Each structure stands twice: as C-alpha cells, then as structure tokens.
Amino acid sequence: MVEREAVVVPEAGLHARPAARFVKEAKGYTSQIVVIKGGREANAKSSLRLMTLGAKHGDRVMIRAEGEDEGAAVDALVALLSQEEE
Amino acid sequence: MADCVKLYGVAASEGIAVGPVFVHLPGKLKPERENIPKDAVEEEQRRFRDAVETVVEKLSETAEELREVGSESEAGIFEAHAEMAEDPEFSSEVEERVRNLESPEAAVISVGEEFAGIFAAMEDEYLAARADDVRDVASRIASRADGRQDGRPRSSGEALRGPGS
Numbered sequence: 533m534v535e536r537e538a539v540v541v542p543e544a545g546l547h548a549r550p551a552a553r554f555v556k557e558a559k560g561y562t563s564q565i566v567v568i569k570g571g572r573e574a575n576a577k578s579s580l581r582l583m584t585l586g587a588k589h590g591d592r593v594m595i596r597a598e599g600e601d602e603g604a605a606v607d608a609l610v611a612l613l614s615q616e617e618e
Numbered sequence: 619m620a621d622c623v624k625l626y627g628v629a630a631s632e633g634i635a636v637g638p639v640f641v642h643l644p645g646k647l648k649p650e651r652e653n654i655p656k657d658a659v660e661e662e663q664r665r666f667r668d669a670v671e672t673v674v675e676k677l678s679e680t681a682e683e684l685r686e687v688g689s690e691s692e693a694g695i696f697e698a699h700a701e702m703a704e705d706p707e708f709s710s711e712v713e714e715r716v717r718n719l720e721s722p723e724a725a726v727i728s729v730g731e732e733f734a735g736i737f738a739a740m741e742d743e744y745l746a747a748r749a750d751d752v753r754d755v756a757s758r759i760a761s762r763a764d765g766r767q768d769g770r771p772r773s774s775g776e777a778l779r780g781p782g783s
Contacts, residue, residue, distance in 0.1 A: 544744070545744075547752065548695070548698040549694045549695070549698050549745055551701075552697055556701070576705055578705050578706055578708070578753065579702055580702055580707060580708055580733050581705075581707050583745060583748060584733075586741075586742050588742065607633050
C-alpha cells in the first residue's frame with residue numbers, strides 16, 4: 533500500500549472536468565485507488581464519488597493505492613493534482 | 619417569415635448559432651417500468667450495459683465534433699458527462715438494484731437522483747450545479763435502457779455549435 537498527501541492545485545478543485553481527467557488517469561492503473569478528504573474516502577475511478585468529496589483548490593487530500601502498480605499510480609495522480617489545469 | 623417567433627432566454631455561450639431547436643423539458647423522468655421478472659435479470663443487466671455503452675459513445679462523439687470546430691471547453695463538458703455515464707460506482711449501484719428486480723430505467727433514475735441529491739446539498743455552488751448534469755446523464759441512459767427508441771434528439775450537438783461551424 534502506498535499513500536501520499538497532495539494539495540489540490542487546479543483552480544476549479546476536483547470538479548467535473550478536472551475530476552474527469554483525474555479518473556481517466558486513475559483508470560490506467562490496475563491498483564485500487566482511493567482519495568481521502570476529511571475522513572471520507574472516494575473511489576479514484578469514479579468521478580461522481582470524487583466530486584462528492586468537494587475537494588477545492590488548496591485543500592489537502594490523501595491518495596492511497598493498493599495493487600501491482602500502486603507506486604506509479606500515486607506518483608502520477610499526485611503530479612496531476614499538483615499542476616494547473618491546461 | 620410569417621411564422622417568426624421570438625424567444626427570450628439566457629445565453630449559454632457567446633456567439634450566434636444556427637440549427638434545429640429542441641425543447642428540453644426537465645423534470646422528473648418517469649420510468650417506463652418499475653419492476654422486472656426474476657428470469658429477466660441477466661437480459662436487463664445487458665440492456666443497461668448496452669445503454670451505457672451507447673450513451674458514452676454518443677457523448678464522446680459529440681465531444682469530438684465540438685473539439686474539431688474549436689469548442690474546447692464545451693467538448694470538456696461532454697467528456698465529463700461521458701465519464702459520469704461510465705462511472706463504475708454508478709453502474710454497480712444500478713446493477714445491484716436490477717438484481718433486486720428493479721427495472722434498469724427505474725434503477726438508473728433512482729441512482730441518478732441519489733447523486734443529484736448529494737450534489738444539490740453541497741455548499742459549493744459549482745458542485746451543486748452538477749446535480750443537473752447527473753440527472754441529464756441518468757435520463758439519457760434510462761431512456762435507452764427501457765427498450766424503446768431513444769426519444770432524445772440525436773443532433774442536439776448541432777444546436778450547440780457556434781458561428782463558423
């Protein structure tokens with residue numbers, strides 16, 4: 533299991549379009565991935581669940597992955613959250 | 619232009635659009651069937667999965683068409699809708715309900731309403747507005763999953779195109 537904290541950088545937070553991008557990336561890994569905010573967990577491969585976290589610009593979230601490609605998954609998703617939306 | 623009708627409304631985007639006009643009637647969608655017989659569960663699960671696949675395909679197509687004409691941000695909206703349509707948690711909740719003999723269209727509408735309810739209750743205005751997105755996606759899937767032909771306009775993408783397209 534690998535987990536790391538990330539600060540949400542995209543101005544729009546983890547909302548519709550950024551969430552869709554995030555999910556697309558997450559689906560590229562076979563690991564089980566969750567995003568945790570304020571004690572609540574959301575499946576990283578579900579944009580609907582992710583949006584219910586209401587993660588805003590500047591919020592801290594934890595990304596946790598478990599599986600064969602857990603390290604790569606956490607690296608990629610933390611990187612994605614740490615950059616501005618194009 | 620004897621039949622010229624002037625309609626007033628809120629502009630969704632800048633520019634002028636020429637194309638067919640569709641009337642969108644929001645409101646609670648009523649499922650065609652509430653329940654299904656026990657021996658139809660597998661067939662109905664397949665019907666649901668086919669409906670999801672078709673809706674995702676159509677939304678992605680629309681996104682692609684919009685991108686081609688340079689409407690990048692509108693394309694993003696349709697992509698986000700496609701992502702919602704193929705949401706694994708949405709699907710597993712619907713499948714669970716269908717296993718319990720709820721019709722796929724009734725299940726899709728109920729699960730869509732559940733998510734819409736969560737969004738509508740959120741403080742963040744932007745997220746609260748996502749409630750309508752979920753309802754829209756759910757009604758697209760529901761109207762495909764009930765076995766009838768899709769009543770929604772196939773060419774709704776056209777009406778969204780701006781000038782020069």
